[in-house]
Amino acid sequence: AQTVTQSQPEMSVQxxxxxxxxxxxxxxxxNYYLFWYxxxxxxxxxxxxxxxAYKQQNATENRFSVNFQKxxxxxxxxxxxxxxxxxxxxxxxxxxDSNYQLIWGxxxxxxxxx
Amino acid sequence: xxxxxxTPRHLVMGxxxxxxxxxxxxxxxxxxYWYKQSAKKPLELMFVYNFKEQTENNSVPSRFxxxxxxxxxxxxxxxxxxxxxxxxxLCASSQGTRxxxxxxxxxxxxLVL
Numbered sequence: 001a002q003t004v005t006q007s008q009p010e011m012s013v014q015x016x017x018x019x020x021x022x023x024x025x026x027x028x029x030x031n032y033y034l035f036w037y038x039x040x041x042x043x044x045x046x047x048x049x050x051x052x053a054y055k056q057q058n059a060t061e062n063r064f065s066v067n068f069q070k071x072x073x074x075x076x077x078x079x080x081x082x083x084x085x086x087x088x089x090x091x092x093x094x095x096x097d098s099n100y101q102l103i104w105g106x107x108x109x110x111x112x113x114x
Numbered sequence: 115x116x117x118x119x120x121t122p123r124h125l126v127m128g129x130x131x132x133x134x135x136x137x138x139x140x141x142x143x144x145x146x147y148w149y150k151q152s153a154k155k156p157l158e159l160m161f162v163y164n165f166k167e168q169t170e171n172n173s174v175p176s177r178f179x180x181x182x183x184x185x186x187x188x189x190x191x192x193x194x195x196x197x198x199x200x201x202x203x204l205c206a207s208s209q210g211t212r213x214x215x216x217x218x219x220x221x222x223x224x225l226v227l
């Protein structure tokens with residue numbers, strides 16, 4: 001079975017700190033894509049970052065970067081210089097290249113404190 | 115309008131009502147999806163349409179009826195719902211279906227009384 005595990009149900013950090021959200025997944029596929037989505041209180045699901053499994057280089061988007069360890073099936077998200085607007089639920093997900101169904105984790109609630 | 119829009123944003127309905135949720139994508143995508151998000155549960159994929167053709171019905175009860183008249187519009191028709199159907203219903207779209215990034219609308223918060 002293909003699964004995504006986010007082991008941290010909730011985290012909180014002070015504004016401007018760096019925080020890392022963990023994600024592990026299980027799949028027998030070799031080609032797939034990994035995502036982090038953010039869902040703030042407004043409920044809009046927003047793409048944060050995408051990583052292709054065949055790329056060794058870790059994806060970055062401004063203050064957001066990932067640590068992708070394919071052999072360990074690990075895909076953590078690092079948020080640098082955290083801001084109050086980063087407060088949200090963060091979901092890790094992946095989709096095999098052969099399929100269209102996103103496999104979702106249960107989410108991590110991140111609270112940025114002023 | 116840009117991205118993916120959904121209307122209404124909030125809906126309260128009785129179990130005997132019939133209502134419809136609407137989704138529209140302005141991204142030129144070919145695939146559209148309906149998801150259900152309940153509290154403390156992972157997102158559940160309900161339906162997938164690719165080029166207006168339904169490619170997935172994830173064992174969804176028949177009281178949910180999707181309609182995709184074209185690649186830009188997706189509806190979810192609701193009738194005789196149950197209180198446990200109360201949830202956030204999210205629409206998403208992607209360029210294709212295999213390995214593609216999905217972009218989401220703001221969702222419709224549904225309460226069934």
